Amino acid sequence: MMVLELRQYKLHPGQRDVLIALFEREFIESQEALGMRLVGQFRDRNDPRRFTWIREFPNMPERERALNAFYSGPVWAKHREAANATLEDNDNVLLLRPDLGSRLPISECVACRARSEAWPGRDHRRHDLLPLEGSAGRFFRFLRDRNDA
Secondary structure (H helix, E strand, C coil), X not given: CCEEEEEEEXXXXXXXXXXXXXXHHHHXXXXXXXXXXXXXXXXXXXXCCEEEEEEEECCHHHHHHHHHHHHCCHHHHHHHHHHHHHEEEEEXXXXXXXXXXXXXXXXXXXXXXXXXXXXXXXXXXXCCEEECCCCCHHHHHHHHHHHHC
């Protein structure tokens, strides 16, 4: 079953653009080459020290394999010091999985609608989110409110 990671970082002052540039240059393609899919990255409009991103794994065993391969691999070894220098706190990680029992129609699901627009003609099953660990209430309210707008 698909698993998403919602990662929320607090950065040292003035470091968000530094991390985003490094992230986009070095970490997106290298993670996707190992089977992870980076779903999105987000800047907090109200807090220049916040950076949030989401990545997807096919299942928990693949998550473990891909994370081990990335964090023990050459790209992370080369750039981890630069990345870690921007971070004040990177421990805010939520694991999410689809809620297969949800009655939310696909047309009302933000993630499904975005996938349909990005990849027309592909199978877009329900991707309503349900937290596995931690509290994701604010995130879900944000998605719901954006969807209702």
